[in-house]
Amino acid sequence: MSFGTVAIIGLGLQGGSIGLAVQEHLPGTQTTGYDLSPAHRARAAERALVHRVCETPAEAVENADLVIFCVPPGVMGLAAEQVRDALPARALVSDVGSSKQAISKALGEALPDHMVIPAHPVAGTENSGPDAGFAHLFRNRWCIVTPAARTDLVKLSELVGFWEALGANVEIMTPEHHDLVLAVTSHVPHLIAYTIVGTASDLEDVTQGEVIKYSAGGFRDFTRIAASDPTMWRDVFLSNKEAVLTMLQRFTEDLTALQRAIRVGDGQALFDQFTRTRAIRRSIIEEGQDDSRPDFGRGDHEAGVDAAE
Numbered sequence: 001m002s003f004g005t006v007a008i009i010g011l012g013l014q015g016g017s018i019g020l021a022v023q024e025h026l027p028g029t030q031t032t033g034y035d036l037s038p039a040h041r042a043r044a045a046e047r048a049l050v051h052r053v054c055e056t057p058a059e060a061v062e063n064a065d066l067v068i069f070c071v072p073p074g075v076m077g078l079a080a081e082q083v084r085d086a087l088p089a090r091a092l093v094s095d096v097g098s099s100k101q102a103i104s105k106a107l108g109e110a111l112p113d114h115m116v117i118p119a120h121p122v123a124g125t126e127n128s129g130p131d132a133g134f135a136h137l138f139r140n141r142w143c144i145v146t147p148a149a150r151t152d153l154v155k156l157s158e159l160v161g162f163w164e165a166l167g168a169n170v171e172i173m174t175p176e177h178h179d180l181v182l183a184v185t186s187h188v189p190h191l192i193a194y195t196i197v198g199t200a201s202d203l204e205d206v207t208q209g210e211v212i213k214y215s216a217g218g219f220r221d222f223t224r225i226a227a228s229d230p231t232m233w234r235d236v237f238l239s240n241k242e243a244v245l246t247m248l249q250r251f252t253e254d255l256t257a258l259q260r261a262i263r264v265g266d267g268q269a270l271f272d273q274f275t276r277t278r279a280i281r282r283s284i285i286e287e288g289q290d291d292s293r294p295d296f297g298r299g300d301h302e303a304g305v306d307a308a309e
């Protein structure tokens with residue numbers, strides 16, 4: 001069974017993509033949406049990201065069977081408080097936030113009388129805002145659902161069915177394990193990209209022009225990641241602090257070992273490490289998870305940067 005009405009709070013990359021994907025895959029489901037930014041609401045209406053863009057959060061959720069919060073991690077609790085009085089008791093509450101322990105807590109505290117089942121589609125791009133959404137974002141991507149121990153299994157299977165209908169493969173995990181896994185596969189890699197691009201732009205002996213001119217290879221890939229939304233990523237690091245710091249400690253130790261191998265001329269250590277990591281890349285591609293295909297992040301609509309910029 002699918003949800004009759006889905007309300008989406010936050011009509012950016014994630015909210016817009018969910019709205020478009022629901023309209024494509026679940027034609028019997030009504031979608032409503034709200035965004036704090038009037039400019040984003042106007043653009044969401046122009047792009048028909050949902051059936052009805054509402055002027056208040058209360059109006060968006062008043063008939064909802066499922067509400068999905070698609071706002072930056074740091075304002076999940078606030079956005080949930082804003083719908084508390086209007087949200088029907090039957091409505092299931094979920095989200096798409098990139099960290100799970102802090103967000104689960106914030107949503108649970110803001111909506112204590114509702115069933116909350118947090119989720120995280122591991123699918124995105126460096127673009128944000130209502131121009132960035134596209135219907136096939138979730139196709140063949142993982143969506144991690146992190147239910148609490150007391151979660152209603154019927155509601156859980158409805159949410160799993162919802163994400164599968166949008167094309168995602170669903171995995172169930174505890175919020176704690178989610179935060180540890182994503183710290184190493186997503187959060188620390190973003191921190192590394194933000195750091196290396198910042199380092200390159202601060203150099204005294206290499207000009208900005210040279211950095212831009214010669215960034216055809218590896219550095220260019222880092223600049224894509226480092227162009228990701230500053231608000232969202234500030235909140236991700238602050239909301240997954242412990243796991244990120246744990247993984248950074250491990251990363252620093254491993255980096256120091258490679259640094260030493262370079263200093264002492266231990267070519268074998270470098271070769272062995274690079275051989276191991278090449279095998280990981282190849283197994284990702286074999287699993288069909290390679291997103292370096294040319295159309296990734298686009299679709300019918302050419303993904304753009306934040307419309308509010």
Ligand SMILES: NC(=O)c1ccc[n+]([C@@H]2O[C@H](COP(=O)([O-])OP(=O)(O)OC[C@H]3O[C@@H](n4cnc5c(N)ncnc54)[C@H](O)[C@@H]3O)[C@@H](O)[C@H]2O)c1
Binds near residue numbers: 036072098125128
């Ligand atoms: N970008 C990614 O690659 C990605 C991937 C998976 C999950 N996520 C998660 O999805 C969530 C949304 O990210 P996004 O990439 O769609 O960001 P986005 O910036 O594209 O969209 C967020 C939208 O929320 C709106 N907003 C902010 N505060 C609000 C409020 N209080 N009420 C209503 N609207 C509000 C903003 O105006 C914006 O339009 C984040 O929690 C993020 O961690 C992002």
Ligand SMILES: O=C(O)C(=O)C[C@]1(C(=O)O)C=C[C@@H](O)C=C1
Binds near residue numbers: 097098123125126225
């Ligand atoms: O492909 C990208 O641009 C992304 O950064 C997507 C990505 C990731 O790190 O894999 C970013 C944040 C998420 O919460 C999920 C997906």
